[in-house]
Amino acid sequence: MINNTHNDVRFDAEIPTGKTGWKSPSNIALVKYWGKKPVQIPRNPSVSFTLSKAVTKTEMHFSPAQGKEMKVRFFFEGKQNKTFEKKTQHYFESLLPLFPFIGQLDFRIYSENSFPHSAGIASSASGMSALALCLCDIEKRYFSTFNDEASFLKKASSVARLGSGSACRSLYGGCTVWGETPEMENTSDLYGIPFNALHPVFQTYRDTILLVDTGVKKVSSRAGHTLMETNPFATARFEQARSHLDSLFTALKTGDVETFIRISESEALTLHAMMMTSQPYYMLLKPASVAVIEKVFAFREKSGLPLSFTLDAGPNIHLLYPEIIEKEVDVFLQKELPELVKQKAIIHDKVGNGPQRIVL
Numbered sequence: 001m002i003n004n005t006h007n008d009v010r011f012d013a014e015i016p017t018g019k020t021g022w023k024s025p026s027n028i029a030l031v032k033y034w035g036k037k038p039v040q041i042p043r044n045p046s047v048s049f050t051l052s053k054a055v056t057k058t059e060m061h062f063s064p065a066q067g068k069e070m071k072v073r074f075f076f077e078g079k080q081n082k083t084f085e086k087k088t089q090h091y092f093e094s095l096l097p098l099f100p101f102i103g104q105l106d107f108r109i110y111s112e113n114s115f116p117h118s119a120g121i122a123s124s125a126s127g128m129s130a131l132a133l134c135l136c137d138i139e140k141r142y143f144s145t146f147n148d149e150a151s152f153l154k155k156a157s158s159v160a161r162l163g164s165g166s167a168c169r170s171l172y173g174g175c176t177v178w179g180e181t182p183e184m185e186n187t188s189d190l191y192g193i194p195f196n197a198l199h200p201v202f203q204t205y206r207d208t209i210l211l212v213d214t215g216v217k218k219v220s221s222r223a224g225h226t227l228m229e230t231n232p233f234a235t236a237r238f239e240q241a242r243s244h245l246d247s248l249f250t251a252l253k254t255g256d257v258e259t260f261i262r263i264s265e266s267e268a269l270t271l272h273a274m275m276m277t278s279q280p281y282y283m284l285l286k287p288a289s290v291a292v293i294e295k296v297f298a299f300r301e302k303s304g305l306p307l308s309f310t311l312d313a314g315p316n317i318h319l320l321y322p323e324i325i326e327k328e329v330d331v332f333l334q335k336e337l338p339e340l341v342k343q344k345a346i347i348h349d350k351v352g353n354g355p356q357r358i359v360l
């Protein structure tokens with residue numbers, strides 16, 4: 001028996017056949033989320049840049065359910081994908097209390113990424129946020145439950161979080177904060193909120209993604225988060241993240257690129273240090289990742305230019321730098337990493353404006 005009420009809103013209108021679609025970006029964390037409590041509650045607050053080109057485009061076609069149960073068909077990059085289908089079916093079932101209308105529909109989902117799958121770009125962030133936006137859009141269209149854009153995005157962020165924690169940071173342009181912190185008002189463990197005071201230097205910041213290795217992930221992020229439950233350094237790490245967040249907020253507001261580099265590089269290395277000091281332990285960096293990091297250090301030392309890096313839970317490198325040194329970084333890539341340039345294993349991304357509707 002479906003309960004058709006949520007937050008005193010009755011969800012009993014009949015939904016006809018229709019479609020919606022959203023393009024939603026990935027994001028790269030500057031202070032990392034690594035370690036969580038049920039249900040997708042972060043052990044520490046995190047902050048990220050929203051990307052611009054690394055996006056998922058998702059079209060959701062819905063129609064009255066043919067059978068007794070809601071059914072999901074999932075087509076990824078033109079082909080039916082049983083793995084995504086199962087995951088999405090499961091995710092949608094878990095969302096029934098939040099969207100009771102899901103139970104009366106069948107879904108056909110068409111999704112594609114602008115970047116190679118398993119490229120170490122958080123495809124779950126762009127993918128889950130696009131799905132959450134589509135569902136909120138159906139709710140908005142047929143139940144008029146949202147008073148304004150802010151409440152729409154808040155629910156989308158919270159729903160995206162339930163699919164993949166970091167996905168809740170993909171709903172806003174620029175920079176997003178997720179997790180309760182005294183350093184900023186209105187923050188929550190349940191959803192991300194936009195960081196509204198981003199200094200202009202960071203509004204056009206570049207993220208050049210170097211795909212040094214595109215193999216399958218050695219450890220899923222779910223398993224990685226679980227490892228933090230027994231990591232002997234976990235408590236100190238969560239405290240460090242809070243203090244990093246405090247310093248980084250000031251740097252992001254004032255345009256202090258030097259502090260930005262010191263904190264974001266330390267965060268990247270700490271994330272990997274946590275992986276190396278867990279039980280079982282993992283080494284996710286490749287020799288090529290370390291070589292690139294050393295080249296970044298050497299370039300910065302020699303040129304005095306603010307080129308830095310961050311990492312996700314994998315071997316690929318995100319080069320971060322202000323727009324103004326784009327030419328110099330290009331020369332650095334040609335000279336120091338000609339193989340990657342030749343293999344086109346480089347994605348030139350930058351801070352972006354957040355999701356966009358693609359189906360009216």
Ligand code: PMV
Pocket residue numbers: 028029031032033034046122124164165166167221222271312313
């Ligand atoms: O959103 P999840 O559960 O895939 O976790 C992502 C964790 C990192 O990408 C490693 C860090 C982060 O904050 O995005």
